[in-house]
Amino acid sequence: MSVSLELQSANRMFEGWHKKYRHRSSALNCEMTFSIYLPPQVDEGIKVPVVYWLSGLTCTDDNFSHKAGAQRWAAELGLALVIPDTSPRGEGVADDPEGAYDMGLGAGFYINATQAPWNSHYNMYDYIVSELPALVEDVFPVSDQRAISGHSMGGHGALMIALKNSDRYSSVSAFAPIVNPTLCPWGEKVFGNYLGDDRSEWQQYDTVELINAGYGKGLPILVDQGSADSFLEQQLLTDNLIAAAQQQKLDAEVRYCEGYDHSYFFMASFIEQHLRFHAQFLA
Amino acid sequence: MSVSLELQSANRMFEGWHKKYRHRSSALNCEMTFSIYLPPQVDEGIKVPVVYWLSGLTCTDDNFSHKAGAQRWAAELGLALVIPDTSPRGEGVADDPEGAYDMGLGAGFYINATQAPWNSHYNMYDYIVSELPALVEDVFPVSDQRAISGHSMGGHGALMIALKNSDRYSSVSAFAPIVNPTLCPWGEKVFGNYLGDDRSEWQQYDTVELINAGYGKGLPILVDQGSADSFLEQQLLTDNLIAAAQQQKLDAEVRYCEGYDHSYFFMASFIEQHLRFHAQFLA
16 A cells, blocks of 8 residues: 655654644545544554544544543553544535535535535545555554544544444444434434435434444443533434433443533543543453 | 622533633733633532643633643642633733734733833733732632643743742742743843833843842742753743752752643643642642
């Protein structure tokens, strides 16, 4: 595999390195940016496992890099963090015609679009599941042991991707995930545009539908949801996840966190527990 | 004391609360914003000590609130964090005539200006030393035990203020502080404008000059400086601090951190050690 990576920045952090790269993505047909944190253990010649982090609507890789405090625990636990962007970017990449925040740029939803104009770039599913891990494992001192986590739209992405690829991820976690996008306004808007009107096409990307269809048996799952999250009732539908996971007897812990909201203040508060959770299952 | 505080936001964080307030400052003659983190220990009726954090050029209270990860350790150690803005703000507040980042808005330098037009609002020294602590100790469940820390311009502010008021602060620390502003371009520009041409007026706000004049005996001091900091040689002049502290036999630990730069990635890496340092001396 031949890849061309352009280093954008490198910052020493917790005796490891936080680095930002640009590269050409073939899945997305555009230039993409991602960040990676390499913990100090790589200096000892150790190939470390990777936790992939999928961010929420409007984010880039920077939000998690700057605000979650995750590198502190990645350094202690010997984990690399890989933090992709949330959509294709750049000239010629379609955006919401009214410039809304919840479709188009910053809102890739981690699915492969089938409808024009979205289908020429919006293949975030292939990028996250295949292209980016292949690149990362080719270039950096990391193993092929992977976990995946994310927030909100990225929590949807993490759960949905891990359920469909439980051979590729040893565990999954999420903060305030959109768990049932086929039944919430954010999901209905984007799936209708990216995938078309046939709702049966949507189900392959819906966490609750995937669980109901039998996916996720034996996969360790941890979800934290703030009880004061203003998106909880209309968009996130956490109780639907709890019901489906119980019915299918999944290995899922779903916690309501009293008084916490949808912000990075919430994620910073629990990221340590999430990384310790993943570390248990990563070789 | 009667104060009017307007709550701007409140976020649950590490079982405590991160809150942002607006209030009228008499020292600065304008409306000001600050943030406060209250750790979970206040729920037990405990009055907690306070670590004041002074930010660097161009910052508001948000940079440290979002990026340093300090609340994790404040929650564990039972410390409140108070994070003021870096200058007066609003209509009628003078700014650099050319809009430069290093004077005027975002660049109060924590001193009392004597020269027009700066002297009608730029009294950050009085605000930080007197007005803000009086307000905080009147309104919030905190004790009168204080420590102070800061970054770059705020590291200058923290050291200078603690040296001049060692009865009011039990310890001081700094990240990449401007330690000898009378001898560096940032300090010469701002002191010349805020204080006038008489350089003898500048010395009262210069850490190295204050140490040479005998201030700081018995005050615990911790300073971290990244060795890869691009401002080190011309602006920060850390070696001048080391020499003065050694000559005066101060209780100062000044550490060069190999490979670290001037960013929040650096501060996030060492904030735990700084808060543990302060906690030792706070009742």
